[in-house]
Amino acid sequence: MTLIDAFNPELDLALERVVPTPRRLVWKAWTDPDTLVKWFCPRPWEAVHCEIDLWPGGKFATVMRSPEGIEVTGTHCYLLVEPDSRLVWTSALTVGFRPHAQPTSDTDFVFTADLTFAEEAGGTRYRAHVMHASAKARQRHEDMGFHDGWNTAFDQLVEAMAGQV
């Protein structure tokens, strides 16, 4: 009953990868705060804080720091938590499903990330479906470097979990 919304090329961005990392470790990397900080930010940025309350309505918060010391806080709300297989969260809501104050900058945007993890060939097929409200928001996210950023971070995840197999 928790269908995956169809990909809409005008509004969505996506990333799909098959990696040798076992699915339970990809899940752990996304849901354990101490593990998430190891890979979440494309270097030389780093994640310096992560809070995870892993239930629908729970908080997913990160603080990312640039090499110059600029900190960027992200606060999101989990929507679906299906252990090992699916994780959906959004920046449109904050803890307890409360609507988030809207971005005040024209360069900001809100999005919902629908992440799915499937076992494949001893590893994992990972799919990130990132949904926006408008073509403009989608374009901003792409221009900000969505493809390079999410791919690089996921490479770092694979690297971080390689020692834990």
Added chain:
Amino acid sequence: MTLIDAFNPELDLALERVVPTPRRLVWKAWTDPDTLVKWFCPRPWEAVHCEIDLWPGGKFATVMRSPEGIEVTGTHCYLLVEPDSRLVWTSALTVGFRPHAQPTSDTDFVFTADLTFAEEAGGTRYRAHVMHASAKARQRHEDMGFHDGWNTAFDQLVEAMAGQV
């Protein structure tokens, strides 16, 4: 694990009622489209259309019509569906958890409704906790007639279900 977020008087509105209507009928009134249209709009407005896909990520859409024929469409997304006991939906997201295009009018606002239904004294304790992103949005909703509107609609629900006990 699906905690009710604490009531925040600066951001929230609430309605709490104890009525003789059995809980299963209050649930039905909120989740069956043919039943919902009977009570959802304070008269003389009426609900002329209702779509309900009752799962997290599913659509909750209504069309309300004024006596002059003005139609107002609302499209929301269900977040939590706990049969007979709790129903959470938001106007911040649309079907599949996609962020909703933001209101373009200063008089608009987004909100999340967290509805709980508890059995009490042969009837139901109904609580509607309505969350906003800002004090301004809360005030707009109150000025629009939140208390009178939600109370009147709920009176209509009790009346509509009285024949079904």
